[in-house]
Amino acid sequence: MSHHSQHPGRVPFSYPLALSALLLFFFAISMTAGRYDISMDDMWKIFSGTINATPLPPELTSSKMVLVWIRLPRCLMAILVGMGLSVSGAVYQALFRNPLVSPDILGVSAGCTLGAALGIILPGESVSLVQFLSFICGLIAVSMTLGIARLIAIRPVVVMILAGMVVLSFFNALLMILKYFSDPYDELPGIVFWIMGSLTRVTWTNLATAGPVVVMGIFIIMLFRFRLNILSMGDTRASSLGMNPLLFRIILIILTSVMVSVMVATCGQISWIALIIPHMARTLVGPRHESMLPVTALLGALFMLAADGAARAMTTAELPVGIITALTGAPVFGFLLYKNRGSGWL
Amino acid sequence: MAVALECRNLFFSHGNTPVLKGISLAMKSSTFTAILGRNGSGKTTLLHCLNGIRKANSGTVHIKGTNIQTLSRKQVAQHISLVIQENPEVFPFTVLDVVVMGRAPFLGATQVPGTRDYKLAKQALETLDVAHLAEVNFNRISGGERQMALLACALVQTSDIMLLDEPTNHLDFKNQYLLLNKIKQLCRQSNTAVVAAMHDPNMAMLFADEVILLKKGVIFGTGPVRKVMTKANMDQLYETDTTALPFVRDGHFFIPTDVIETIG
Numbered sequence: 001m002s003h004h005s006q007h008p009g010r011v012p013f014s015y016p017l018a019l020s021a022l023l024l025f026f027f028a029i030s031m032t033a034g035r036y037d038i039s040m041d042d043m044w045k046i047f048s049g050t051i052n053a054t055p056l057p058p059e060l061t062s063s064k065m066v067l068v069w070i071r072l073p074r075c076l077m078a079i080l081v082g083m084g085l086s087v088s089g090a091v092y093q094a095l096f097r098n099p100l101v102s103p104d105i106l107g108v109s110a111g112c113t114l115g116a117a118l119g120i121i122l123p124g125e126s127v128s129l130v131q132f133l134s135f136i137c138g139l140i141a142v143s144m145t146l147g148i149a150r151l152i153a154i155r156p157v158v159v160m161i162l163a164g165m166v167v168l169s170f171f172n173a174l175l176m177i178l179k180y181f182s183d184p185y186d187e188l189p190g191i192v193f194w195i196m197g198s199l200t201r202v203t204w205t206n207l208a209t210a211g212p213v214v215v216m217g218i219f220i221i222m223l224f225r226f227r228l229n230i231l232s233m234g235d236t237r238a239s240s241l242g243m244n245p246l247l248f249r250i251i252l253i254i255l256t257s258v259m260v261s262v263m264v265a266t267c268g269q270i271s272w273i274a275l276i277i278p279h280m281a282r283t284l285v286g287p288r289h290e291s292m293l294p295v296t297a298l299l300g301a302l303f304m305l306a307a308d309g310a311a312r313a314m315t316t317a318e319l320p321v322g323i324i325t326a327l328t329g330a331p332v333f334g335f336l337l338y339k340n341r342g343s344g345w346l
Numbered sequence: 347m348a349v350a351l352e353c354r355n356l357f358f359s360h361g362n363t364p365v366l367k368g369i370s371l372a373m374k375s376s377t378f379t380a381i382l383g384r385n386g387s388g389k390t391t392l393l394h395c396l397n398g399i400r401k402a403n404s405g406t407v408h409i410k411g412t413n414i415q416t417l418s419r420k421q422v423a424q425h426i427s428l429v430i431q432e433n434p435e436v437f438p439f440t441v442l443d444v445v446v447m448g449r450a451p452f453l454g455a456t457q458v459p460g461t462r463d464y465k466l467a468k469q470a471l472e473t474l475d476v477a478h479l480a481e482v483n484f485n486r487i488s489g490g491e492r493q494m495a496l497l498a499c500a501l502v503q504t505s506d507i508m509l510l511d512e513p514t515n516h517l518d519f520k521n522q523y524l525l526l527n528k529i530k531q532l533c534r535q536s537n538t539a540v541v542a543a544m545h546d547p548n549m550a551m552l553f554a555d556e557v558i559l560l561k562k563g564v565i566f567g568t569g570p571v572r573k574v575m576t577k578a579n580m581d582q583l584y585e586t587d588t589t590a591l592p593f594v595r596d597g598h599f600f601i602p603t604d605v606i607e608t609i610g
Contacts, residue, residue, distance in 0.1 A: 233447065242418075
């Protein structure tokens with residue numbers, strides 16, 4: 001696996017391999033979870049029937065519809081969002097040399113949420129308008145943060161985080177105005193539901209737009225995995241090692257911002273994943289991004305798939321998945337803080 | 347000795363505050379050059395200008411005769427390494443992880459260090475007698491060991507020209523001598539041009555071949571240690587009356603005179 005495998009003669013335990021197997025297993029389970037009852041056996045029949053092109057028994061046709069048009073895009077989106085958010089979190093933590101940051105700090109999510117709220121309030125009930133506005137406002141928020149930081153940049157990292165706070169507060173204030181003036185019976189619940197984050201609305205069309213962006217983003221970030229190690233050592237050291245830290249930071253921030261706004265535009269705010277998953281990965285395989293990025297992506301996918309499956313299975317009313325990620329994420333983060341005590345970053 | 351690094355008429359301002367006011371220097375291979383000066387005299391800024399991390403307002407820097415402006419950051423990094431003051435890192439990297447980063451200027455932007463790079467990193471740790479630290483968490487070792495690890499990182503990067511920013515800061519008595527002794531050995535064995543910003547003139551007297559006296563952004567003395575480090579120069583550099591006591595290598599050990607008077 002790496003230079004760290006010091007046990008000659010013993011096959012090193014491969015986390016990516018084990019996690020991939022686990023992901024496949026979770027995927028199958030998650031496909032059966034939900035209000036419409038589909039057993040593992042039915043699913044296998046539908047799967048093999050589709051592969052062999054044999055006609056399905058009539059009682060399974062509606063099951064097939066549910067699987068193909070509702071659950072499959074939803075589960076794929078859960079994997080995608082889990083990977084995208086957690087990898088973005090890992091990138092932010094390296095770029096800002098701070099293990100407690102996630103893409104939220106530059107105002108991406110706040111911008112996306114404001115855009116979505118705007119879309120909900122505006123006349124005409126178009127889902128694609130909500131998503132479009134969400135995406136645009138997310139990018140505007142990050143551009144504002146970068147713009148403010150650029151105006152006063154002497155120590156870019158600190159200034160950027162502070163500029164993020166300014167933009168975040170401003171967008172949250174705007175959001176509160178919208179909430180205040182929205183119709184409390186019709187629009188306000190929609191906005192609140194959006195803020196909580198959910199995968200219920202996911203369709204194949206969403207997947208077709210968000211999928212390529214997120215996959216490409218993760219691929220490009222993976223290419224720079226060794227450079228992320230160096231960037232996490234600070235600007236002076238990165239420059240003396242022949243890098244242009246400012247250029248890398250700008251490229252990676254723009255890249256992750258586009259990824260995050262695409263994801264928030266389709267699923268709403270899903271908290272904690274970007275913050276805790278990179279920590280879990282570092283606890284398992286160490287801080288080198290060569291090994292921790294793949295593990296981060298797989299763990300994020302697993303976590304999101306499990307959370308969304310639980311959201312569907314637990315109650316018939318279906319909890320927003322954002323609540324589940326927050327409910328499990330916060331205690332897990334507490335545990336990780338305890339487990340990593342004394343390792344240097346606390 | 348051949349001139350490895352040279353600067354002519356460097357000016358640098360931090361906002362409206364001038365920091366370097368016309369610095370011209372030549373630093374030779376296989377030579378340990380110490381930069382002495384009080385806090386805020388511009389030592390760190392000078393080091394950063396010498397390897398192009400900070401862009402001087404005017405003046406030129408030449409690496410072995412090539413103007414630094416005609417080189418990319420990566421090319422500069424292949425000839426000049428910099429050791430900044432040690433600090434715990436944010437992430438618990440192992441010492442080997444930190445050292446192998448020194449290979450960065452020789453790798454493509456998307457390339458990952460391979461077996462050969464890790465081998466070179468381990469060799470550097472062996473050269474500095476700290477091979478046993480390879481798999482240890484960089485944050486959990488002592489300050490002296492961390493400084494050794496960063497020196498190994500610089501050694502992996504390049505031993506042509508090494509810039510050191512107060513290398514003995516935070517180190518205990520024994521480690522200060524250990525580290526400087528190692529640097530001195532490297533300087534001779536690898537033909538390195540060592541340029542170190544230092545606080546303690548007596549350490550410079552002991553280890554350096556040449557000194558640069560920097561005061562408020564201006565050089566007022568440069569040359570071989572025993573020629574330049576006189577009582578008169580020290581008095582002027584540190585703005586205090588010093589007493590020169592006999593010291594090894596026909597040199598002097600400097601102590602502020604009022605201290606001697608106080609302690610009797």
